[in-house]
Amino acid sequence: MKFLVERQISELGKSIIELINGLGEFTNYTMKTIFWTFKPPYRIKLLFDQLYFIGNKSIFIIFLTSSFTGAVFAFQTYLGFKAISADSFIGPIVAISIAKELAPVLSGLVVAGRCGAAMAAQIGTMKVTEQVDALEVMGINSYQYLAVPRILGAMLSLPLLSAIFLLIGNIGSWIIGVKVIGIDEIVYTQKIGEFMDLGMVAEGLIKATVFGYLIGVIGTYHGFAVTGGAEGVGKGTNMAVVWGMIIVLIVDFFLTSFLSKIL
Secondary structure: OHHHHHHHHHHHHHHHHHHHHHHHHHHHHHHHHHHHHOOOOOOHHHHHHHHHHHHHHHHHHHHHHHHHHHHHHHHHHHHHHHHHOOHHHHHHHHHHHHHHHHHHHHHHHHHHHHHHHHHHHHHHHHHHOOHHHHHHHOOOOHHHHHHHHHHHHHHHHHHHHHHHHHHHHHHHHHHHHHHHHOOOHHHHHHHHHHHOOHHHHHHHHHHHHHHHHHHHHHHHHHHHOOOOOHHHHHHHHHHHHHHHHHHHHHHHHHHHHHHHHHO
C-alpha cells in the first residue's frame, strides 16, 4: 500500500514537472516567433500563400457551416419563442448570437481542425526529414520562414472568415424566419437594427483575431516539437488539433468576460 501511494505521488510530480517544462518551452517558442515577426526579411509571398490556404480554401466549409447553423438556430429559437408569441425576436437573437459567439468560435474550430493540423503535419514532416536543419544551414531562420507566415496568415484570415460566417449565417436565418416561418420581413430586419450594434460585430472580430493567432502558434509549435518519424508527425498533428480547439473554447470565456466590459 505504501509503495502504491509513493508511486502515485511520484507520477503526479512527474506530470507536474512535464507540464511546467512544456509551458516554459511553449512560452519560449512564442517569444521567438514574436521577435522574428518584426525582423526582416519579411516573407510576403509566403504570407499570401498562407492567406490563400487558410482563408480562401476554408470558404466553402465556412459557407456550409454558417448557412445551416443560422437556419437551424433560427428554427430552434422559433420553437422556443412561439409559446410566448415572441417569434419576431428571432432575427436579433440569432444575429447577436452569431456575431458575438457562433461566428468566431465555430470559425476557429473549423480552422483549428483543418489548418492547425496541416501546419503541424507540414512542419513536422520537414523536421523529421531534416529539411528544417537544412534551412538553418543555409542561414534561413526556420521560425521566420515556416512559423511566422502561418501565424500571421491565421491571424488575418480568421476575422475575414468570421465576417463571412456572420453574413451567410444571417442569410440562412432570414430564409427560415421570413420565407419558411412567415415573419414579416420589415419587422424581422427592423428588430435586428434595434437590438444589434457595431460593438457586437467588433467583439466577434476581435475574438476571431485572437483565436487565429493562438491556432497558428499552437499548430506550428507542435510541428517543431515533432520527434520520432512518421509516428511523431501523427501525434503532433493530433495534439495541434486537440489543443487548438480546447484553447479556442477556453479563451472564448475569458475574452467574453473582458470584452463585455469595454465594448
